[in-house]
Amino acid sequence: MTAFKLLKNSTYLLSALLLAACQPSPPTNESVTDDNSETVNSPIVITDDSVTMTPDHILSIKPSRYQPSLGLQGKIEPIKQTKLIAAHPINVEEVLVTEGQWVEKDTPLLIVRRVQSESKAADVSNPTKAQSSESNNVAPDSERANDAIDVKQTRSQDTDTASKPSQPTAVNSATTAKNIPSADKKDSVANAAVSNPKNNDKTSADSTTNSKPQHNQYNLVTVRASFSGRVKNLYAKTGQKVEARTPLLQLSDETKLHFIATLPIQAEPQLSVGQTVNFTVEGMSDKFTGQVSKLTATSQPKKLLVYVNVIDNEVSRDKLLPDMKVTGRVNYGQIDVGTIVPKHALHDVDLTELQTSPYKPLRPLTANVWIIGQDQRLIRQPIEVVEYDPITKQYLIAGISNDSLICLADLPIDSKGKKVSVS
Known part of the structure; x- marks a missing residue:
């Protein structure tokens, strides 16, 4: 009788565990994968033509919408x-x-x-x-x-x-x-x-x-x-x-001020006269507004000069003076969709400038990410780092299709083209 009761209780306990495992995870703002988790330390077996990893090394696409923008930096002058x-x-x-x-x-x-x-x-x-x-x-x-x-x-x-x-x-x-x-x-x-x-x-x-x-x-x-x-x-x-x-x-x-920012010439198609620019001044918490007034391409070296006129209003009047350093952003294009990844998914990039407000790069910031293609082979995909979220400690990137899988492992360069096996 005692053995029967013990078996019955064990059956109830196993059912409860299975039921709990099937419940969806509650929403969370935590990182997709912590840098110190078992994922980073799990063993990976690399051969001449294959890479064997655990399911923890594979990240499904987690999309997020964002507004494309460019950073502008200059100095106030008449x-x-x-x-x-x-x-x-x-x-x-x-x-x-x-x-x-x-x-x-x-x-x-x-x-x-x-x-x-x-x-x-x-x-x-x-x-x-x-x-x-x-x-x-x-x-x-x-x-x-x-x-x-x-x-x-x-x-x-x-x-x-x-x-x-x-x-x-x-x-x-x-x-x-x-x-x-x-x-x-x-x-x-x-x-x-x-x-x-x-x-x-x-x-x-x-x-x-x-x-x-x-x-x-x-x-x-x-x-x-x-x-x-x-x-x-x-x-x-x-x-x-x-x-x-x-x-x-x-x-x-x-009484009439502007600043001039320098961008790569590749940014010219994204900008036009009349676009609104929001900017801040070094040492101030106020937010100011400007407007693109002129775009000039230089030949040697090939750069784009962006002239931004300061909007004269109660916020800017008597606060902005010549020689003040400013940092701003100008939005362009339509709302786009990016992917959220942890830090250790990004390779060949210095992320230092994203650790402070506004948590966006002043210039396009490129990195590499390991992608598992539909043929189950590894691809080293160049992407652009869009933004850093200091709360979740995750990064928003652009340049990955929604049907891809991201490999979180830090693999050697010669892993490109090798087939992925999951154990």
């Missing part, structure tokens, strides 16, 4: 900024602004005088030679006066259509010097507006119509701001003699 450089040796007669000062358009910045070379001085002292030199001059003297200041100007192309750079206005400085009292000369001398000196021909010609060129290129020239902005990097000093190609000052409009 869209409109200009650097004044001396095209010829000049004397800085007077500096009319201070570094950090905000100036309005057409505000006088500097008063300069082009340095007279020894050969020119000899020509002036010899009336006969001076007259011969005068008749051989091609460009009017007002143009030569403007050439004393050269300009390197940085402007985003999308703003140029709305506001073209102002053209220089040249005034005959000889007439000015002769007819205007010396006390008023500073505000009445030639206006060398900030612009491209190559565009001076028409203006110079108009200002000297029906007048004979005069030798007055060494008179004072007032340099004025071509747009409203802040004076930065003021190098010029009153009384200073400046050699050619020497920077004088920089003018920046800090």
Whole structure:
């Protein structure tokens, strides 16, 4: 009787265990396979033409939807900024602004005088030679006066259509010097507006119509701001003699900002002007918004420059300043489907940058994964790592079809093409 009861109880216990084993596993956020689990340490037998492994080494596809995106990184800078450089040796007669000062358009910045070379001085002292030199001059003297200041100007192309750079206005400085009292000369001398000196021909010609060129290129020239902005990097000093190609000052409009990111040229088909960019600034928790304004491909090396204009709103206003480092992302394409895998399924990749927010790579991050094909042979499949989940400690990857099986074992390279046996 006792033996019968023991057998009956054992039958009940075995049935209970089988019933529990058939129940589906509850939802969990834990990793598919822990790196320290038996899967990693289970023995694998590799022969010349086969690889024998346990079922724990094989992972079925676990799909997950995601939005494709690209990372952008750059530095905040004004869209409109200009650097004044001396095209010829000049004397800085007077500096009319201070570094950090905000100036309005057409505000006088500097008063300069082009340095007279020894050969020119000899020509002036010899009336006969001076007259011969005068008749051989091609460009009017007002143009030569403007050439004393050269300009390197940085402007985003999308703003140029709305506001073209102002053209220089040249005034005959000889007439000015002769007819205007010396006390008023500073505000009445030639206006060398900030612009491209190559565009001076028409203006110079108009200002000297029906007048004979005069030798007055060494008179004072007032340099004025071509747009409203802040004076930065003021190098010029009153009384200073400046050699050619020497920077004088920089003018920046800090009210309109952008940043420029560099991407591989292969990213060009995914981007277009007008796309929204969400970004953060180093050292800030705020999230800002921008918009792609221009895409420029470079030839050497082949890169894609992405210009992103900052959206001026209450969030960005008074918070974003030039030289701040930013990191952002731009979405592209339709919602896609990837696969979730543990870390030890990924090979030949450094995953360090994914361990911190936003847990997405700044550039496309490639790795290799072992795949078991439908013919049961091993394939070393290149994939792209899309994202890291710090809660589950799993990675989202793209590039694997839904009918594949993933091998979690770290196999030698020569395992490619070998047939998989499950024991």
